[in-house]
Amino acid sequence: MGKLTEPLRELAENECGLPCALEAMGERWSFMILRAAFNGLKHFEEMQSSLGIARNILANRLGRLVESEILERQPCPDDRRKVEYRLTKRGEGLLPAMIALRQWGERWGTGVPSNPELCDSRDRLPVNDVRVHAHDGRPLDWHDLEWVDQSEMIAEAAE
Amino acid sequence: MGKLTEPLRELAENECGLPCALEAMGERWSFMILRAAFNGLKHFEEMQSSLGIARNILANRLGRLVESEILERQPCPDDRRKVEYRLTKRGEGLLPAMIALRQWGERWGTGVPSNPELCDSRDRLPVNDVRVHAHDGRPLDWHDLEWVDQSEMIAEAAE
DNA sequence: CATTTAGGTTGCGAATCACAACTTAGTCGA
DNA sequence: TCGACTAAGTTGTGATTCGCAACCTAAATG
Numbered sequence: 001m002g003k004l005t006e007p008l009r010e011l012a013e014n015e016c017g018l019p020c021a022l023e024a025m026g027e028r029w030s031f032m033i034l035r036a037a038f039n040g041l042k043h044f045e046e047m048q049s050s051l052g053i054a055r056n057i058l059a060n061r062l063g064r065l066v067e068s069e070i071l072e073r074q075p076c077p078d079d080r081r082k083v084e085y086r087l088t089k090r091g092e093g094l095l096p097a098m099i100a101l102r103q104w105g106e107r108w109g110t111g112v113p114s115n116p117e118l119c120d121s122r123d124r125l126p127v128n129d130v131r132v133h134a135h136d137g138r139p140l141d142w143h144d145l146e147w148v149d150q151s152e153m154i155a156e157a158a159e
Numbered sequence: 160m161g162k163l164t165e166p167l168r169e170l171a172e173n174e175c176g177l178p179c180a181l182e183a184m185g186e187r188w189s190f191m192i193l194r195a196a197f198n199g200l201k202h203f204e205e206m207q208s209s210l211g212i213a214r215n216i217l218a219n220r221l222g223r224l225v226e227s228e229i230l231e232r233q234p235c236p237d238d239r240r241k242v243e244y245r246l247t248k249r250g251e252g253l254l255p256a257m258i259a260l261r262q263w264g265e266r267w268g269t270g271v272p273s274n275p276e277l278c279d280s281r282d283r284l285p286v287n288d289v290r291v292h293a294h295d296g297r298p299l300d301w302h303d304l305e306w307v308d309q310s311e312m313i314a315e316a317a318e
Numbered sequence: 319c320a321t322t323t324a325g326g327t328t329g330c331g332a333a334t335c336a337c338a339a340c341t342t343a344g345t346c347g348a
Numbered sequence: 349t350c351g352a353c354t355a356a357g358t359t360g361t362g363a364t365t366c367g368c369a370a371c372c373t374a375a376a377t378g
Contacts, residue, residue, distance in 0.1 A: 017264025017273065018194055018257070025260070026187060028335080035177055038301060044356050054336050059357055081344045081355045090267050092301050096289045097259035098177070101184070104256055105176025108249045114176065120293040121305035124312065128294060130255045133287045134279040137296075142197060142251050146280035153283065187366080203325050213367045218326055240324045240375045 024068040025094065029053055029061050031101065034094060037071060042084045070094065100130040183227040184253065188212055188220050193257060196230060196250065201243045229253065259289040 025031060029051070036047050048058050062085060065071040070091040076082040099118065106114040107129075117126045131139045184190060188210070195206050207217050221244060224230040229250040235241040258277065265273040266288075276285045290298045 015274065016194070016261060017266070017268050018190060018261045019264070020268035021260040021264030022187075022190055026190070028185060031177060031181055031185070035175070045354080048356095054338095055357070056337090056359085057335065060334095079345075079355085083356065087301075093263050093267060095301050096291055097256055097263055099291050100256035100259050100289065101180040102175060102177045104252050105178070105180035107176070108252060109176050109179035115174065115310065116306040116308045119305050119307040120297075120299060121303055123294070124305065124307050125294040126307075127299060127304070128292045128296070130259065130289060130291055132255055132258050132289055135282070135284040135287060137287070138279075140279060140286060142246075142254050144280055145286070146278050146283065147275040148278040148283050148285075149275045151274065204323080207325095213369090214326070215328085215368090216366065219365095238324085238376070242325065 021097075024065075024070060025097075027061065027064070029057060030065065031098060033058070033061055033065065034070070034091065034098060035102075037085065037087050037091065038095065038098065042086065043082055044085075047085075065091075096130055099127075103129055180256075183224075183229060184256075186220065186223070188216060189224065190257060190260065192217070192220055192224065193229070193250065193253060194261075196244065196246050197254065197257065201245065202241060203244075206244075224250075255289055258286075262288055 025034070032051055032053070033047060036050060041047050041050060044058065044062070047053070047062075048055055051058070053061075062071065062073070066073045066085070068090075069088055071085045072088050074084045074086065076084055102118075119126050132141075132145070134140050134144075184193070191210055191212070192206060195209060200206050200209060203217065203221070206212070206221075207214055210217070212220075221230065221232070225232045225244070227249075228247055230244045231247050233243045233245065235243055261277075278285050291300075291304070293299050293303075
């Protein structure tokens with residue numbers, strides 16, 4: 001991933017999904033709220049007391065997450081005071097990013113052995129570390145990566 | 160991951176690597192600076208002009224990333240004005256999280272087809288989507304996950 | 319020796335955060 | 349049916365942080 005010609009580097013940096021992801025999830029608390037949602041918390045008061053976040057900030061973040069369609073806001077029919085915030089498919093798509101971050105924090109953070117551990121519910125064995133994998137499943141590191149212009153690939157294939 | 164008994168839920172939320180990861184990477188620009196580092200940018204001015212970030216903010220972030228030992232700050236011997244910021248192993252460990260975020264942004268963001276594409280340099284084929292995998296390699300989704308208390312597992316195994 | 323470059327620092331107004339108090343609508347128990 | 353309580357916010361206020369521009373210092377360059 002160090003082998004960039006100049007025009008490619010420009011593209012790689014500007015036409016990248018990262019800024020877009022950060023626009024939705026880059027603010028303080030957003031990831032903590034997402035984690036709470038993954039852990040099954042659905043209500044404002046639940047999240048507020050669990051996270052210890054200020055109420056106005058929580059209201060603002062929930063609003064933004066709903067706007068980004070990461071959460072879905074639905075008033076409860078049985079108790080009309082309550083509101084349910086539920087993960088959308090888009091929100092569920094953030095699972096790998098969240099777990100990768102969490103695992104990094106556990107690996108390189110305080111060195112806590114992390115208990116309870118995240119497991120496959122089928123066999124209750126711990127999940128693998130989240131990694132980048134090649135097309136054929138080989139795990140890849142930074143130096144195995146490269147930016148490839150797909151239009152060039154098509155041109156090459158045509159030769 | 161919704162099947163938490165109350166004490167387990169407490170643990171899962173408080174004894175979690177996520178807050179620790181966010182302490183290091185949760186501020187605005189941190190991930191963009193990390194991406195720049197992965198793309199081979201090493202110098203202050205390079206990053207500043209590439210990212211369009213304010214100089215004081217960049218200085219502050221680089222300082223924090225060095226403090227967190229995600230980047231390493233080394234004065235260049237050949238030109239003693241220059242300073243090199245290099246990824247540490249700890250910093251490289253953030254690759255999966257960054258790629259996962261980037262892929263999410265590409266998938267759910269503007270819908271841009273993302274060109275150039277991140278590829279395995281060995282065969283120049285696009286990498287897989289970053290996912291959570293079980294111990295045996297099966298890809299897992301949110302509902303396949305569960306928190307397991309390892310001390311309980313040991314107790315169970317002893318039976 | 320004057321100019322340019324690299325990597326910052328400083329000052330200041332604008333935006334965001336955090337804490338507490340208040341509000342509004344709906345529920346519950348007597 | 350009425351007072352107490354709960355859920356989900358909103359408002360006000362001070363403390364932080366952000367972003368921009370200008371400035372600074374040491375080193376290289378011509």
